[in-house]
Amino acid sequence: MTTPVVLFTSDARDFDGYTWHSAPTTYLEAVLDVSGGLPVILSAFGPRLDLDAVLDRVDGVVATGSKTNVHPSHYGVAATEAMGPYDEVRDATSLPLIRRTIERGIPLLCICRGLQELNVALGGSLASDVQELPGRMDHRHPDVADMDGKFAIRHGVTIAAGGCLGRIVEGEIQVNSLHRQAVARLSDRLAVEATAPDGTIEAVSVKGAPGFTLGVQWHPEYWGAADGPSKAILEAFGAAIAAEAARR
Numbered sequence: 001m002t003t004p005v006v007l008f009t010s011d012a013r014d015f016d017g018y019t020w021h022s023a024p025t026t027y028l029e030a031v032l033d034v035s036g037g038l039p040v041i042l043s044a045f046g047p048r049l050d051l052d053a054v055l056d057r058v059d060g061v062v063a064t065g066s067k068t069n070v071h072p073s074h075y076g077v078a079a080t081e082a083m084g085p086y087d088e089v090r091d092a093t094s095l096p097l098i099r100r101t102i103e104r105g106i107p108l109l110c111i112c113r114g115l116q117e118l119n120v121a122l123g124g125s126l127a128s129d130v131q132e133l134p135g136r137m138d139h140r141h142p143d144v145a146d147m148d149g150k151f152a153i154r155h156g157v158t159i160a161a162g163g164c165l166g167r168i169v170e171g172e173i174q175v176n177s178l179h180r181q182a183v184a185r186l187s188d189r190l191a192v193e194a195t196a197p198d199g200t201i202e203a204v205s206v207k208g209a210p211g212f213t214l215g216v217q218w219h220p221e222y223w224g225a226a227d228g229p230s231k232a233i234l235e236a237f238g239a240a241i242a243a244e245a246a247r248r
């Protein structure tokens with residue numbers, strides 16, 4: 001069987017006089033090493049892209065995390081500087097990519113910003129600085145310099161029984177947390193798959209989706225091989241992309 005090919009979203013980052021279309025290596029390596037997919041990064045050229053031309057050639061899609069936030073104009077809210085930073089070329093690529101991937105039944109894994117994009121792409125909205133909302137935890141990463149500290153496992157989430165995620169992991173699991181935005185109005189096309197103790201939606205799936213579709217607010221890619229639930233999620237995505245490769 002040929003190796004499944006997995007498409008990754010990219011961020012537009014300015015460095016050394018260029019704009020780079022890039023994705024963090026942790027997501028790429030987790031899919032390569034745990035899910036068994038060949039990682040390919042999609043350029044963030046938005047409407048200039050023929051998405052079907054690339055989706056004809058892949059077996060899965062990953063929408064990665066990012067420090068940047070989905071531009072609030074995509075969910076009917078006026079943008080402020082405090083709600084940034086933004087990456088509008090990423091939005092212009094990821095949001096239609098997510099919708100078309102779901103329509104075509106191609107396996108889709110959305111992580112952190114990716115979950116937020118999934119909700120917005122399907123008509124939902126986001127809340128900013130959730131740590132400032134009454135009764136909510138601080139979901140931002142710890143104020144430390146090292147990446148292992150930033151991505152440390154540090155709060156529980158309760159998995160909804162019998163759902164897409166519930167068939168992969170059960171009960172309560174421990175996860176890392178590096179976000180200041182979260183789902184506000186959940187798209188009516190999404191089902192809640194996990195919640196944090198403060199009620200923050202931590203995982204979703206697409207109701208009636210023809211293929212594997214999972215969004216998680218935490219980062220299974222970072223401890224992909226070492227952490228049981230993370231590995232189970234990546235392996236379940238691996239099974240879905242392998243089946244897609246065999247079908248295609």
Ligand SMILES: N[C@@H](CCC(=O)NCCCC(=O)O)C(=O)O
Pocket residue numbers: 064065066067068069111112113114141178179180181182
């Ligand atoms: N920007 C959004 C999404 C957060 C996210 O994707 N975090 C992963 C990267 C975090 C980092 O490297 O600092 C939000 O803040 O909610």
